[in-house]
Amino acid sequence: MNRRLGRAIARISYLPKTLDLVWTASKGWTIAWAILLVIQGLMPVAMVYLTRSVVDGLVAVMGAGATWQSAQPIIIPAAAMVCVLLLGGSLQTVMEWVRTAQSEFVHDHITTLIHQKSVAVDYAFYESSEYYDRLNRARSDASGQSLSLLENLGNGMQNSITLLAMAAILLPYGAWLAVVLLISALPSLYIILNLNRYYHRWWQGTTTERRRQEYYDALLTNSNTAAELRLFNLGSQFQSTYLKSRHRLRTEYLQILKVQSLGRFSATILGLFVFMAPLSWVVWRILQGKMTLGELALFFQAFQQSRGVMVSLLGNLGQIYKSSLFISNLFEFLELKPQIINPTQPLAIPKQLKQGISFQQVSFGYPGSDRPVLENFNLTIPAGKIVAIVGDNGAGKSTLIKLLCRFYDPESGCIQLDGIDIRDLSVIEYQRLITVLFQFPVSYYVTAAENIALGDWSATPSLDEIELAAKNAGIHEKIASLPQSYNAILGKLFPEGTELSGGQWQRLALARAFLRRAEIIILDEPTSAMDPWAEFDWLERFRTMANGRTAVVITHRFTLAMRADIIHVMRAGKIVESGSHDELLAQGGFYAQSWKEQMEVTSNVPV
Structure with a gap:
């Protein structure tokens, strides 16, 4: 009572x-x-x-x-x-x-x-x-x-x-x-x-x-x-x-x-x-x-x-x-309170990465799960390099992205940016250093110009900047062919909207990344909706965008991984192989075996 x-x-x-x-x-x-x-x-x-x-x-x-x-x-x-x-x-x-x-x-x-x-x-x-x-x-x-x-x-x-x-x-x-x-x-x-x-x-x-x-x-x-x-x-x-x-x-x-x-x-x-x-x-x-x-x-x-x-x-x-x-x-x-919050006195954000990103003895498991995804995990991503992470499903690759974007914090260990624990940085300022191209990018049912401008909305980009990003991503010609060009509504949810293919939506996401000009680029299966020929063109454009910046690529496609400076093979929450494409082939391990099997299926991929 x-x-x-x-x-x-x-x-x-x-x-x-x-x-x-x-x-x-x-x-x-x-x-x-x-x-x-x-x-x-x-x-x-x-x-x-x-x-x-x-x-x-x-x-x-x-x-x-x-x-x-x-x-x-x-x-x-x-x-x-x-x-x-x-x-x-x-x-x-x-x-x-x-x-x-x-x-x-x-x-x-x-x-x-x-x-x-x-x-x-x-x-x-x-x-x-x-x-x-x-x-x-x-x-x-x-x-x-x-x-x-x-x-x-x-x-x-x-x-x-x-x-x-x-x-x-x-x-x-x-x-x-x-x-x-x-x-x-x-x-x-x-x-x-x-x-x-x-x-x-x-x-x-x-x-x-x-x-x-x-x-x-x-x-x-x-x-x-x-x-x-x-x-x-x-x-x-x-x-x-x-x-x-x-x-x-x-x-x-x-x-x-x-x-x-x-x-x-x-x-x-x-x-x-x-x-x-x-x-x-x-x-x-x-x-x-x-x-x-x-x-x-x-x-x-x-x-x-x-x-x-x-x-x-x-x-x-x-x-x-x-x-x-x-x-x-x-x-x-x-009254719900977030756990990912700013420190009392945030440290200054590095204007340009010099050392890179490092995972040091990181352990993490999702709330409600009794099995850790990562345990005492170590990984170094050098500044200015393209690092590919490959592995089978459930290896923990997506968890790396969530931790790196600071959607979660490690249960133990730390993630450092040029030697600074990212938990000592302002959350918003840190996340402004990052742009992510997800496997299934969001289809924003707004104009084409707004779709690209969302990559750096707070900067209020001009139409010239938006068009340049679209050209770099290879989507400008498609947008220009629409009846209202950059003012055309995309998607079929609203009247007079134009639907894009999966690959075109991914190119639009790439245009947002070009516009953002972030120091750290993260790609999660970015070419999954593209045919091999479109993928080859996309990869060349990506290398242009990534020039001088730090990129992390999560992929199952070795045609994308092979263009990385460093490749890490991940299995069951562990890095089991590391090296360049040629070095990993020479090792004859899991990567070499998977490469051989994939090439037999996609032998018509231009290299």
Whole structure:
């Protein structure tokens, strides 16, 4: 019980943060919203007072006869009631406008916060299923829950104002009425709190299943899978899996709604029975001649509205609690801390590599794995040289790239840049020294010019610089042939887009690398989508780009490796052979054997 209370208090503690978040996103709209709440909170009280005046006036008219003179006391309060009703309708329209504007600003602000955190967290988070669960929970209607919390808080304030004013009206009839009001509303509060906690526990527990459902939805609608779905007739299989997941979630959700509806209905019936006690007392007072019909109307409206407001207020508290359960997911996500951070006093970045890069006794294993990928690993990459690393799948080559890019830090040992541990350097400044050509470069569906400019976006390159990079990469002629040249949209996601081949996308990635002019070049199977003739041309261009710079090439293709200054053969996390192409052939080891086998398959490759 104490633990449950502690968790509830911890989640409610996010309320100030949520208010600050909404205030930061929409100050002016929030002020307007608060003013409207106060006005709307006082309007029911005004209607109750005016109702008593109108009813008592009608009784007097009925007793004295309907004349203009006798009807005058009714006209003013009746006209005032009409004005209050008109004002209420107008304010409701204004409130919807204010709430919509506030919603837009809060949604954009929260989305920005999630995007910023998604970029700031370590790369390791994206290789964790738990992270995707957290991201999904944070993104699931985070802005809607924030506004729901604020709206219920505002409604609670409005209801509190109304309730206090109504209490002042009822107080002359007996303080015991407040106790009856509270008792009639307590069942609703108890049911709402428990059902909200039950629903949140279910929603939290089905995060992975909901993500799996989204995954199958993406498989059925994404262009990347469209070809295989048709060729292997996988559509019905994925549809069936998706529907099974939906059936389970839908059934459980509807069951929760059923329990919620029955609980609320039971609470309403119980509250009505409690309400009968004060109503019977009022009728008895009227029969005794101790209350007027106007007082009956006032009491009935005041008590009925007070009870409704009390139930609504307690409901607001329940919804605030519910929203806080969901908001806690957002703030827990925003509180994630990266482990790859800048040192307290970063050392100066070498302007140009003189010694090179060295792995010294590096050991590393991925989180959650009990098997290290690298153990006491040593490797030297001399400055200004092209170093190729070849080996079979699972040898640890991709892990080297992640460590070198500082997506991860070694568990022991260190990676040095000209004798400086890279952990002593600014992360951003260090990564600006590096450009990477991945095996499957990202296809950015923007213009061709923007695609290349992304290689060094912060430098705001000119069109001449972009065209020069494209020419060096061998993609300029393709871009120039497009109807809008460098302003052409690439990819088929948007209207009038032009799709490129895999090899052309890789040349575009090479153009980004040319533009960046980084000191360290890392290539991960950069020619995997190219035919042998295109690869030969690409390699010549790469050597031009790499001239005077330090390059690391991860490849299975020996036609690429043979052009490196130094080749390292990697197996099971170890360097087993090193040397130039000719030296490794002379050794007659694993490299020589693999070269022979590959050349037998690709004997038509120009060398």
